[in-house]
Amino acid sequence: MNEDYYELLGVSRDASTEEIKKAYRKLARTLHPDVNPDPDAAERFKKVSQAYETLSHEDKRRQYDMGGGPGMGDFPRGGAGFDFNDIFDMFAGASGMRGRNQGPVPRQRRGGDVLRRVKIELRDVVFGTEQQVAFRTAVLCERCSGSCCEPGTSPTRCTACNGSGHVQRVQQSLLGQMVTMAPCPTCEGHGDVIDKPCTGCSGHGRTATERTVTVRIPSGVENGTRIQLRGEGETGEAGGPSGDLYVELSVKSHEMFERDGDDLVTTVAVPMTTAALGATVPLETFDGVQELDIRPGSQPGEEVTLKGLGVTPLRRERRGDIRVVLDVDVPTSLTEQERELLEQFAALRGDEAERRKGHQGGPFAKLRERLQNL
Template identity: 40%
Template sequence: MAEKDYYSILGVSKDASDDEIKHAYRKLSKKWHPDINKAPDAEAKFKEINEAYETLSDPQKRANYDQYGSADGAGAGFGGAGGQGGFGNFDGGGGFGFDDIFSQFFGGGQQRADPSAPRQGRDLQYQMTLEFEEAIFGKKTEIKYNREAQCKTCHGTGAKPGTSPVTCSNCGGRGYVVTETNTPLGRMQSRQTCPVCHGTGKEIKEKCPTCGGRGKTDERHTLEVKVPAGIDDGQQMRLQGQGEAGDNGGPYGDLYIVFRVKPSKDFTRDGSTIYVNQDITFARAALGGKIQVKTVHGDVELKVPAGTQTGTTFRLKGKGAPRLRGNGNGDERVTVNVVTPKTLNKEQKIALKAFAKASGDNIAGKGGSNFFDKMKDAFDK
């Protein structure tokens, strides 16, 4: 039995297709990525998810895992290390190959994946940090990251130019060899990855001088990226074919860019709606009039009605962020805060006392309450 159930980790069934496995991995890797999820166990879960995907996305590793309980074919012995009753290590690598027993007695067994079949390369992830305004309006930028690319000398074959890989002489192109072991139950057959071709089914007589037979080289890849207007913090963008090179002529994997957006000193954002706070004087709040308000699209005029109370919110239509999957912009919500002055000059005091007298207010009445206190209380309601 496998030490870890990779199918349960990804939340898929044992007969899940490659697309189902890839979809589950992308969903979980985004959820548990340590840069996105701040839970204490996020990093451990993220590594576990990657470990599961690395095995189940590779046909050869998945076949070994399904048969032996490990990606390299060396799973736990029957009943654990050492086995039960001395019956451990029937396959010579610690795994008890039940399908090999069936294969010997009944001629059946698990169908092996073609080791020479094209396989897509691994997906990669890149984190991009944006200023608040860059996320609103988008931009074009250039990124650089490391990846495995197809060798330009041998075009991925791993063989020296002018030569080609040949069928492995040790396994006959099957990618595995069959061994026999004497056990208390008789002679048992088991399958192991071919030590000559390492499961590829191909043998390279003369290796490529550039990649040493790998068929791939490490490169610093440069890519121009167009960041869409309206992207938000935590969202990601998929760039097809910008991941790592595949095997046996398989396509490149994909690149996933995860966006991090820096906060703004003036604005906050929820989707396409932008929020801003605006201070106004109590005279403007009482008399009404036009004020200048900041938006990401530039300053605009906002008409404040007479008698506006602190905390009142106004809507500026179309002055928010672009809708990423829609047309037009969201709105901006402006919340006004009526500011009471801490100090007054002589003319202001005279004017306010006249206003208080005209209003019938006693600025030095009982209880020490004065006009300024009443004005402050009125605007704080």
């Protein structure tokens, strides 16, 4: 290599050691193989690293300036003035070479969340309810209370890492000898070792069991609503915080009522005479039997409203209504006496003449009338 070291680093020949160091770090950030995969960049990185190794070392720089040539050192070997911590700091985020300031990994871990689906009745939507939800989950080990150790024992400091949870690993790289940090394989990064794991939980601090939780279901919930119960899920390992329990609601269909927002809607069949004359009929609701007033002359599809007997919406007190749709039942078969009475009724109203006139009409009525007039 016959390049000028000062020119490679982009500094003047009277640059200070700090200026040389700053210039090298700037170039290394763009040329290091962990950042720039270009082969030419890797070759240039080797050159600027050799230049930095020479110019950052007081004796080597003096010999280089006296004409000793650019061969003072074949490649950086960590000589005086070459700070490997600077390189670690530059590339820790990209290549994960550093493990500085990392402490032991806690054994405690948050437990998982639990989801259970529950079916409820429409009545429960109207008034709200409480329901028992049973599920299998992890709970704190009663034998060790989450310590993971047999009663009377405790974890001991790991001798392999001296309780730090990490060990140093020496590797050879383009920069020479590199020291990295890795989780201790003996203690798995925890910093301590459990010599006698709890026989009740096999050293996990929790066991599996069946639990039953009371869930309060407010009125006004809808199909698919999820209720969150914090801390009612799985207990974490080694006594870690518990996850949450989620209860997803599924509302069963009702044989009589359908929900429409905050209202309940139903259809009631009433005889033709009742619709014509009017009446008060009983209606079974979630609040007991109510009287339904059908006014005289009610028409098919007409609605009768019962105020305040519907669903209580979430976070509000005012209930919706019950809307009753009238389905007027017209008889499909009549006895002789019923027919006579209806015909008398029709005659009184003048409906009989209209009925006969309607029967005489049709597509051939006008043609028949013209033929008769010929």
